[in-house]
Amino acid sequence: MKTDCLTILRAATLSFTLxxxxxxxxxxxxxxxxxxxxxxxxxxxxxNGFFGKYNKAQLQRGFGIYKEVCSSCHxxxxxSYRNLVQKGGPEFSKEEALAIAKEATVSDGFDDxxxxxxxxxxxxxxxxxxxxxxxxxxxxxxGALPPDLSVIAKARTYHRHVPWYTEPYYWxxxxxxxxxxxxxxxxxxxxxxxxxxxSDMTMGDGMHYNxxxxxxxxxxxxxxxxxxxxxxxxxxxxxxxxxKDITAFLAWASEPHLNAxxxxxxxxxxxxxxxALLLYLAKLSxxxxxxx
Amino acid sequence: xxDHSSSYVPSNGFTRWLDERLPVLxxxxxxxxxxxxxxxxxxxxxxxGILTFCLMVQLITGIILAMHFxxxxxxxxxxxxxxxRDVNWGDLxxxxxxxxxxxxxxxxxxHMFRGLYYGSYKSPREILWILGVMIILVMxxxxxxxxxxxxxxxxxxxxTVITNLFTAIPFVGESITQWIWGGYSVGDPTLNRxxxxxxxxxxxxxxxxxLHIWALHVVGSNNPTGVEVKTEKDTVxxxxxxxxxxxxxxxxxxxxxxxxxxxxxxxxxxxDNFIEANxxxxxQHIVPEWYFLPFYAILRAIPDKLFGxxxxxxxxxxLFVIPWLDTSRIRSVRYRPLYKPFFWLFVITCLxxxxxxxxxxxxxxxxxxxxxxxxxxxxxxxxxxVVGLYETPKEVPDSIADSVLGKEAxxxxxx
Numbered sequence: 001m002k003t004d005c006l007t008i009l010r011a012a013t014l015s016f017t018l019x020x021x022x023x024x025x026x027x028x029x030x031x032x033x034x035x036x037x038x039x040x041x042x043x044x045x046x047x048n049g050f051f052g053k054y055n056k057a058q059l060q061r062g063f064g065i066y067k068e069v070c071s072s073c074h075x076x077x078x079x080s081y082r083n084l085v086q087k088g089g090p091e092f093s094k095e096e097a098l099a100i101a102k103e104a105t106v107s108d109g110f111d112d113x114x115x116x117x118x119x120x121x122x123x124x125x126x127x128x129x130x131x132x133x134x135x136x137x138x139x140x141x142x143g144a145l146p147p148d149l150s151v152i153a154k155a156r157t158y159h160r161h162v163p164w165y166t167e168p169y170y171w172x173x174x175x176x177x178x179x180x181x182x183x184x185x186x187x188x189x190x191x192x193x194x195x196x197x198x199s200d201m202t203m204g205d206g207m208h209y210n211x212x213x214x215x216x217x218x219x220x221x222x223x224x225x226x227x228x229x230x231x232x233x234x235x236x237x238x239x240x241x242x243x244k245d246i247t248a249f250l251a252w253a254s255e256p257h258l259n260a261x262x263x264x265x266x267x268x269x270x271x272x273x274x275x276a277l278l279l280y281l282a283k284l285s286x287x288x289x290x291x292x
Numbered sequence: 293x294x295d296h297s298s299s300y301v302p303s304n305g306f307t308r309w310l311d312e313r314l315p316v317l318x319x320x321x322x323x324x325x326x327x328x329x330x331x332x333x334x335x336x337x338x339x340x341g342i343l344t345f346c347l348m349v350q351l352i353t354g355i356i357l358a359m360h361f362x363x364x365x366x367x368x369x370x371x372x373x374x375x376x377r378d379v380n381w382g383d384l385x386x387x388x389x390x391x392x393x394x395x396x397x398x399x400x401x402x403h404m405f406r407g408l409y410y411g412s413y414k415s416p417r418e419i420l421w422i423l424g425v426m427i428i429l430v431m432x433x434x435x436x437x438x439x440x441x442x443x444x445x446x447x448x449x450x451x452t453v454i455t456n457l458f459t460a461i462p463f464v465g466e467s468i469t470q471w472i473w474g475g476y477s478v479g480d481p482t483l484n485r486x487x488x489x490x491x492x493x494x495x496x497x498x499x500x501x502x503l504h505i506w507a508l509h510v511v512g513s514n515n516p517t518g519v520e521v522k523t524e525k526d527t528v529x530x531x532x533x534x535x536x537x538x539x540x541x542x543x544x545x546x547x548x549x550x551x552x553x554x555x556x557x558x559x560x561x562x563x564d565n566f567i568e569a570n571x572x573x574x575x576q577h578i579v580p581e582w583y584f585l586p587f588y589a590i591l592r593a594i595p596d597k598l599f600g601x602x603x604x605x606x607x608x609x610x611l612f613v614i615p616w617l618d619t620s621r622i623r624s625v626r627y628r629p630l631y632k633p634f635f636w637l638f639v640i641t642c643l644x645x646x647x648x649x650x651x652x653x654x655x656x657x658x659x660x661x662x663x664x665x666x667x668x669x670x671x672x673x674x675x676x677x678v679v680g681l682y683e684t685p686k687e688v689p690d691s692i693a694d695s696v697l698g699k700e701a702x703x704x705x706x707x
Contacts, residue, residue, distance in 0.1 A: 050555060078373050151373065154558060155566035164647075178555035183563060214576075254566075257376075257383045264384070265554025272547050279540040286532050292331050292696055 062249025075129030078150035088259030144219030194222035328527035330515035338541030368443035387557035397583035411623025444565030518623030526692035585649030619680030
């Protein structure tokens with residue numbers, strides 16, 4: 001009776017879990033076969049990983065692209081012009097940043113007769129958005145709303161198409177290599193992902209085909225092409241280079257203190273490692289007094 | 293134990309004076325210096341200290357964040373970005389708080405599995421265990437409310453999904469939900485009360501932690517053998533032995549913590565929460581933070597909304613009664629050959645539910661989460677009572693000292 005009970009319980013739970021595992025396995029196999037979104041390539045960014053840092057020249061090139069191309073539709077409302085000067089960013093000179101700020105027109109309250117006043121931008125001002133409200137933005141863009149780009153590099157990601165049993169490996173791999181740049185990978189893939197629509201696809205009015213955009217129909221026309229923006233530092237202005245540079249700039253806009261954070265991190269980790277070592281030695285010596 | 297003799301001697305006039313009026317230093321000395329602790333605790337017993345560290349980190353960073361946060365639907369997202377960009381070291385304070393929540397749960401789950409493995413919930417530690425379950429329950433509520441505050445897409449929709457669960461209550465569900473929302477949908481009043489309660493609950497946790505430690509110091513720590521402390525030979529004083537060991541463990545944990553804060557602060561988060569809340573646009577997948585995924589999987593495994601909610605709540609509340617569900621005569625799974633595989637099956641079940649909670653509830657994934665949900669409850673309601681009744685445990689050492697000082701070998705051969 002006793003052993004019967006146990007055998008049944010054991011067999012039941014075992015077959016239960018087995019069934020669960022089989023279900024997970026087949027489930028993910030089916031999904032992997034069907035495909036859920038496009039394949040996006042992992043890129044090498046100067047700012048990914050333990051030693052990652054923004055490249056000042058790249059951020060300056062990226063800002064040039066933002067200014068000449070993106071800023072006609074997309075805002076960067078969380079940034080201030082003074083951020084362009086700060087360390088770990090594009091590090092423009094104060095004069096350069098002020099010149100950039102002055103090109104913007106900022107509303108400045110009301111004059112004595114109650115009419116709205118305007119003035120040129122200052123370093124302390126936020127970036128001025130191209131449209132004063134969403135309705136205006138939509139009406140100028142075929143009904144689509146160009147998103148603000150302030151945190152766009154952190155607000156996008158993608159799913160890797162790998163079998164489920166390798167997923168934990170990739171989680172650990174990203175964790176151990178401090179890779180958080182899936183948003184950047186996505187932006188780069190999007191900006192270089194414009195293709196001719198497949199002949200069997202009916203495109204919406206004014207929509208453009210993009211390999212990686214969810215649903216493949218995007219309202220934004222291909223924003224970049226090679227040699228679109230002049231580079232003063234002699235970098236070759238290919239489409240890929242443009243896409244990389246603007247992506248790096250937007251990554252900085254999303255995470256402006258990354259350089260300082262990773263710098264401090266090294267010191268904190270070294271400090272903690274030394275402290276851990278000392279505590280471990282102290283622990284050994286204290287516990288040497290008793291058997292345990 | 294609380295009745296051990298105190299070696300406290302006030303060292304100067306002031307402490308003598310204080311000791312006669314409020315013997316707080318004597319109490320601290322007794323509880324954190326002299327306190328006799330089993331000599332055989334392994335590193336899994338350092339998670340109590342680690343959790344205290346986590347709670348303090350959350351309280352300190354949280355109070356600073358509250359100085360800059362604006363609990364208003366139009367400003368919450370911007371105020372969080374203001375902290376990230378303009379407040380001195382604000383990005384580190386916020387990342388420490390956000391990563392800290394994950395670290396808190398990581399440590400709490402390890403602490404709980406340790407309790408399950410070594411039978412730390414069994415008599416006389418029922419109250420100690422129940423207080424622990426209350427802490428995890430309040431932690432879950434607090435973390436959920438905290439995640440809503442940045443008012444991103446995932447924040448907003450998580451609040452929407454979870455508060456909508458209250459509509460499953462028969463008859464009064466609708467009214468209760470509106471009462472919780474403070475309106476006819478999730479909005480400003482909801483955000484405000486979430487913030488208010490998110491500030492309050494950590495202090496409730498702190499109070500419960502106080503009781504938890506009190507209860508621990510009445511009955512004493514369990515230990516890997518599960519054998520109660522019998523003589524003084526079984527114990528060492530808390531200071532210096534466990535202070536130094538816990539200190540080392542806390543710093544090792546802080547290294548992992550720092551890795552996430554400095555090098556992967558957004559790794560455990562979700563990219564959709566960097567999009568401002570938009571009541572008109574539902575995200576493609578609404579997924580909670582990783583530490584809620586097993587419960588989320590249970591919720592979605594049940595086809596009926598009301599019973600799904602009940603199952604999810606029971607998944608935690610069943611822990612309240614396990615001191616009475618476990619019929620085993622001995623505590624530690626180390627000496628329970630029959631129960632041991634079931635224990636690991638339960639660990640796998642929790643991990644599998646966590647994985648499934650992140651997947652869309654369809655097809656085989658749904659089937660798998662139903663199977664694992666079933667085992668989650670079978671483990672507590674069937675396996676725990678039945679195995680305990682039928683199991684013949686391995687021979688348990690006579691005392692902690694025996695197991696440490698080498699009589700273990702003799703008892704092994706005797707068996």
